[in-house]
Every structure is written in C-alpha cells, then in structure tokens.
Amino acid sequence: MARERQVAGGGRAVEIAPDRLEGWYARFAARNDGVRETELKPDTVTVVADNGVAAVATVPFGPLNAGGTVPGLAVGPLVDHALISRRIALLLVRRGGHSVGIARGGVVVRSRTDRHLVQGRSAAGGWSQQRFARRREGQARSALRSAADDAFEVLVPQLSEVDAVVLGGDRRALESLREDKRLAPLFQRAEPRVLAIAEPRRTVLEDAAERAVAVEITLSGP
Numbered sequence: 026m027a028r029e030r031q032v033a034g035g036g037r038a039v040e041i042a043p044d045r046l047e048g049w050y051a052r053f054a055a056r057n058d059g060v061r062e063t064e065l066k067p068d069t070v071t072v073v074a075d076n077g078v079a080a081v082a083t084v085p086f087g088p089l090n091a092g093g094t095v096p097g098l099a100v101g102p103l104v105d106h107a108l109i110s111r112r113i114a115l116l117l118v119r120r121g122g123h124s125v126g127i128a129r130g131g132v133v134v135r136s137r138t139d140r141h142l143v144q145g146r147s148a149a150g151g152w153s154q155q156r157f158a159r160r161r162e163g164q165a166r167s168a169l170r171s172a173a174d175d176a177f178e179v180l181v182p183q184l185s186e187v188d189a190v191v192l193g194g195d196r197r198a199l200e201s202l203r204e205d206k207r208l209a210p211l212f213q214r215a216e217p218r219v220l221a222i223a224e225p226r227r228t229v230l231e232d233a234a235e236r237a238v239a240v241e242i243t244l245s246g247p
Contacts, residue, residue, distance in 0.1 A: 028236065030221075036245035042131075043107035046240055050100050053080055060098040065091045070103045078246040085216065085240060086111060086189050107240050111188040114180045115233055116211065117225040118194040118202060123172035124225035125179045127187065128234035135183075137175045138227050169198060173205045184210055191237040193220030 028040040041049045050072065054060045057074030064071040067088030072080045082103060091102035110130040117124045126136035180190075192199055192215050199219070203212050220236055222229050 028239075032243055036243055038241055038243045040236055040239040040241050042235065042239050043104070046100070046104050046107055049242075050080075050098060053078075054098055062094055062096050063099040064094040065089065065099070065102060067092065070100060072098060072100065074246075076247055078244065080242050080244050082240050082242045083218070085218075085238065103240070107238070111238065112186060113234070113237050114183060114187045114190045114211070114214075115230060115237060116176050116180060116190065116192050116199075116202075116215075117220070117222055117230060117233055118169075118172050118192075118198040119222070119224050120168065120195060120198065122168070122225045123175065123194075124227065124230040124233075125172075125175050126230050126234065127180070127183055128237065131235045131238045133227075133231050133234050135179065136227065136230055137179050138225060138230065139171055139175065140224075140226070169201050172198070173202050173208060176202065176211060177205075177207045180211055181207065184214060187214075189216055189237075190214040191216050191218070191220065191233070193222045193233050194225065 032038050057076045057078045059075045061073045070082040113128045115126045122140040124138040126133045
C-alpha cells in the first residue's frame with residue numbers, strides 16, 4: 026500500500042514504490058476523468074487531470090533528463106528514472122538512538138544501529154531540575170557523538186561507492202551532526218527530503234531503505 030500523509034496548506038502526499046508508479050498513474054487518470062497534460066521538469070513532474078486535480082511528483086535523485094509540457098499522460102521518463110537501481114547511504118537519527126546503513130535497490134546490505142538513554146524533562150524545580158537538565162544534556166551529547174562516530178565509520182568510507190545520501194529523523198539532531206566536520210562530505214551529498222521516522226532500529230532502517238527510493242507525489246485541487 027502507498028504511504029500517505031496530509032501536507033501543509035491542504036492536499037496530501039503519497040509515497041509510491043518505483044515498480045508501482047506506472048500503475049498508480051493509470052489509476053489516477055481513470056479516477057479523474059483522464060489527463061489533460063504532463064509537465065516534465067528536472068526536479069518535478071506535474072500531471073494535471075481533466076477535472077483539475079494535479080499530481081506533482083518530486084524527482085528523487087535528480088535531475089530528470091527530460092523537459093517540456095505535452096498533452097495527456099507522459100510519465101515514462103519519470104518511471105524509467107525511478108526504476109534505476111541505486112546504492113544509497115542512510116543516516117537516521119532521533120534523540121533515543123540512531124541507525125546508519127547502505128542499501129541497494131531498497132534492501133539494506135550493511136548497517137549499524139544503537140539505542141541511547143536520554144531522559145525526558147523533569148517536573149521538579151530548583152537545583153534538582155538543574156541537575157536533571159545537565160544530566161539530560163550530557164546524555165544527548167553522548168548519543169549524538171555516538172551517532173556521528175558510526176556515520177563516520179560506516180558511511181563516509183562508502184561515499185565514493187554510493188549514488189545518494191538520504192537522511193531521516195529529528196531535524197535538530199541532524200543539524201547538530203552537520204556541525205561535525207568529519208561528516209561534511211556526507212551532508213553535501215544528502216537529498217533535500219528528510220524522512221519522518223520512528224525511533225531508529227533495524228526494522229525502521231529497512232523501511233527507510235524502501236521509502237528512500239519511492240517517489241513522493243503531492244495531490245491538490247478539486
């Protein structure tokens with residue numbers, strides 16, 4: 026099944042696996058009285074149905090080697106682009122853990138995952154609250170340091186062999202890792218999209234590997 030979420034400003038976004046993309050567009054055309062036109066750009070493909078519904082696909086691992094607006098449904102270049110088998114580095118980080126890995130064609134072939142204790146906020150006041158906050162900050166720093174070390178050891182040496190880097194998790198944690206100079210080459214290769222994930226573990230990494238190669242399509246209109 027396609028993964029779906031609501032988007033800011035209205036509409037919804039779906040994630041479609043590459044091998045289901047052609048069928049999804051055929052069903053989109055059937056549900057919306059046909060397709061008026063397809064606009065191909067390096068970073069987006071927009072399909073406008075006859076009833077006014079628009080499906081805007083963000084090209085993963087772009088740019089797309091096609092351009093122009095044509096009548097009807099013409100998503101062949103996007104489908105062919107999405108079906109290319111790619112080797113991808115994955116970096117997933119949240120407060121309670123991290124998972125890093127290398128995936129090929131949506132399947133994890135190498136990984137490292139670790140969990141960390143980072144306590145929640147305390148309702149206590151005074152000195153107790155301050156001691157608790159210092160302990161919590163120390164735990165968070167230790168967790169991020171461990172995530173940076175694993176990313177450096179597992180992912181950075183593989184950068185010359187991967188086609189892309191995909192991030193996931195908490196944006197603040199990722200921004201903290203971005204400050205580590207050892208990881209600069211990793212973040213320079215990162216895709217703009219950041220996957221929303223649960224606390225990282227091996228099963229979450231496997232799910233992220235599949236989602237990383239999916240095409241995200243935003244639907245809007247009548």
